[in-house]
Amino acid sequence: MSFEAKVYQILVASPSDVQEERKVITETIYRWNALNSFDEKVVLLPVKWETHSRPEYRGEDTQGILNDQFVRNCDILIGVFWTKIGTPTANSGSGTLEEIEELVGQNKPIMLYFSNASLPNDVDIEQLQKVREFKDKYQNQGIYGTYNDNYQLSTEIMSDLTREVRALNQGERTVISVPPKKTAKNDSESRKKALNIEINSLFRENERIFKEYGPHSLRAERLVSDSAEIWKQKCVEVLIPNNDKIDQLLSANIDLIPQEKLDLLDKFKNHIEGFKENHMGDLKDRHVPLFPKKIINILEEEDE
């Protein structure tokens, strides 16, 4: 049986590191239609560059072509971010950001979600920092959602779309709208949790190597051993890069470190600088500060 319905176009906007999420969003929109279209008399149409762009040449400003072809005509934007912000365009920090700005400029609903998933080993710190900056900027202008896995993302989007469609049908509008239950404090906790998981995995890897190959390991009881060379190699190839990564992650999230523990971060930096020089440089010093073991709990508040 046919029925009359209003069709809203939902733009799926994201950088390239959330391909699975793009599929999940599309499937969620189809599932929303199956459950709600007849009752709401609304059909949601997922719009993505993969399905809605066509070949066109202007010699410059590729994002401008996409804006004209389908971005500008969309009614709602669902944006997802994890570790990347994307490649800069002629007019914005990235294609995804330009799409968001395009719809914000038209006062259309924007639904943004940020992943709490663990960071990959090869994370681009500069891109990650840009995501954080963007998140902080938009925190002052609206509310965004966070998710731990694709199931949660799908569930959140399903209910958020229902609210958004009802608001659209009733003529209500907000610049950025998403569910009211998520707060900046919750987001800070989520970031802290994700950061803890990430740095603990790096600390754990370093500890494993130290215990297995280091100067206090069982192997080191044999004073002359090839294991000493393995240790030196692991220092250069694993421990020092891991230390640098931990330093970068903590520095990029310094707002999550309790004020009274910032000196601990300094001690850690002094240790990794000296450790690196002792293993890779010509200037060595046996008085380099030892690894400050408390650094592992740097994100925790001090117990009174």
Add this chain to the structure above:
Amino acid sequence: MPEGGRYEKIPRPESIEYFINAISGHSKVQEVNQIDTQLFEVIKKNGKRLLVHLTNYYIVTAAEVIEILSQSPDIDAIVTISQWNQWSESGREQAISQGVGLFIMRQFMGALNFDGQRFYQFLTADQREKYKY
């Protein structure tokens, strides 16, 4: 990664035992005598006598060489016992400038095959590659 406490500087008893056994078994060595906790006399089969200071410093720089030589000015070599330990270029330059060899254990075993300048300037093959210029 430095060792703390008593064994930051002085080798562990088992390390000293290992040193005596290893050096005694060297083809160019007649006998090894412990003169003091960290001081050893090595008599070679060719009749040459070496005084060796054994340490457990994690890294031996010029500062440690100066400290050791101020206490034992007559030594011929400083050996930091573990292969996990290392010396810095400043330490080696300081030692050589005073006619003293600075080695980790494995290098010392190689150096014992030589006498005089070739002894205290001895480098292992991989170090020769690293320091060639």
